Amino acid sequence: HRASLFNSFVLAKEAHFNVEFTRTGQDWNKYKLLISPTNHLLISEMEQIEDFVHSGGNLYISITNGLGGWATYLKGVLGAEVEDFIVAPQKLVLQFQERFGGISEGRKMTYRSDTWGYFQSHHKPENERQYFTFLKPISARVLATDQFGHPALLLNEVGNSKVLICCFAIEYFLSNMPRVYRTDRTYRIYQALGKLCELEFPVRCNHPFVELGAFESQEDFLLFVINHERFALQTRLLFKRIPNYVSDFLKGDSITLGENGEIPLSLEENGVRIFQVKP
Numbered sequence: 373h374r375a376s377l378f379n380s381f382v383l384a385k386e387a388h389f390n391v392e393f394t395r396t397g398q399d400w401n402k403y404k405l406l407i408s409p410t411n412h413l414l415i416s417e418m419e420q421i422e423d424f425v426h427s428g429g430n431l432y433i434s435i436t437n438g439l440g441g442w443a444t445y446l447k448g449v450l451g452a453e454v455e456d457f458i459v460a461p462q463k464l465v466l467q468f469q470e471r472f473g474g475i476s477e478g479r480k481m482t483y484r485s486d487t488w489g490y491f492q493s494h495h496k497p498e499n500e501r502q503y504f505t506f507l508k509p510i511s512a513r514v515l516a517t518d519q520f521g522h523p524a525l526l527l528n529e530v531g532n533s534k535v536l537i538c539c540f541a542i543e544y545f546l547s548n549m550p551r552v553y554r555t556d557r558t559y560r561i562y563q564a565l566g567k568l569c570e571l572e573f574p575v576r577c578n579h580p581f582v583e584l585g586a587f588e589s590q591e592d593f594l595l596f597v598i599n600h601e602r603f604a605l606q607t608r609l610l611f612k613r614i615p616n617y618v619s620d621f622l623k624g625d626s627i628t629l630g631e632n633g634e635i636p637l638s639l640e641e642n643g644v645r646i647f648q649v650k651p
Contacts, residue, residue, distance in 0.1 A: 406424055433446075451510050473568065474564060483542060504518070579607040609635040610633055612633075627647065
């Protein structure tokens with residue numbers, strides 16, 4: 373679904389991942405993490421995903437086992453087998469059974485399905501219905517359950533690779549929740565997986581609605597900081613390695629960094645700041 377792909381992109385941006393779109397047949401060796409918000413995939417696509425994981429790549433995948441999304445084919449990398457699936461209930465509550473990155477044990481995240489009545493659940497086109505898949509862990513461990521105690525988020529390890537599995541199309545659920553990003557914290561799941569996979573973050577920001585982008589040259593790079601909020605906000609940037617020099621690209625003013633490589637930052641509503649950074 374396009375909605376799943378869009379929301380997956382938004383969540384990855386909120387987690388401050390450096391995001392690219394790819395497709396089967398392309399070289400995935402340059403990627404450390406592959407995000408697939410659905411398992412409605414061709415056999416050739418699933419085979420390339422398997423090869424990617426067995427070659428040391430990490431995977432996030434949302435399982436939607438209705439309508440021919442055959443998660444069973446990926447059993448070897450998921451570390452779990454499909455027992456059954458149902459049309460999703462109106463509300464799903466994800467409750468963490470252990471700490472995962474910055475998400476504490478006991479933390480709950482609530483999602484609402486569009487399965488609000490008989491017509492929508494039985495007469496809506498099948499490829500637009502929402503499902504919950506019952507997975508039986510084999511080698512995977514359960515990170516979170518739903519409100520009924522069923523496994524909802526699992527983590528499997530294949531060699532050095534990490535595979536995170538969501539038992540429902542969490543990204544598609546978000547598309548049916550009005551104004552969801554005002555309160556949603558699903559990006560923290562992506563963020564925790566990124567940390568587990570040791571993704572590189574040269575610059576961090578503590579606000580999910582602030583987008584970071586860089587254009588690099590041999591000597592320096594331009595750092596774009598974009599506020600997607602409709603109001604002004606205060607945030608901070610944290611450099612992994614303290615650069616030799618940082619300046620406001622438009623004003624030319626030198627920027628003083630804190631001891632830990634921090635820059636306090638004020639951003640106007642929908643505002644943009646550009647910094648020149650010399651490592």
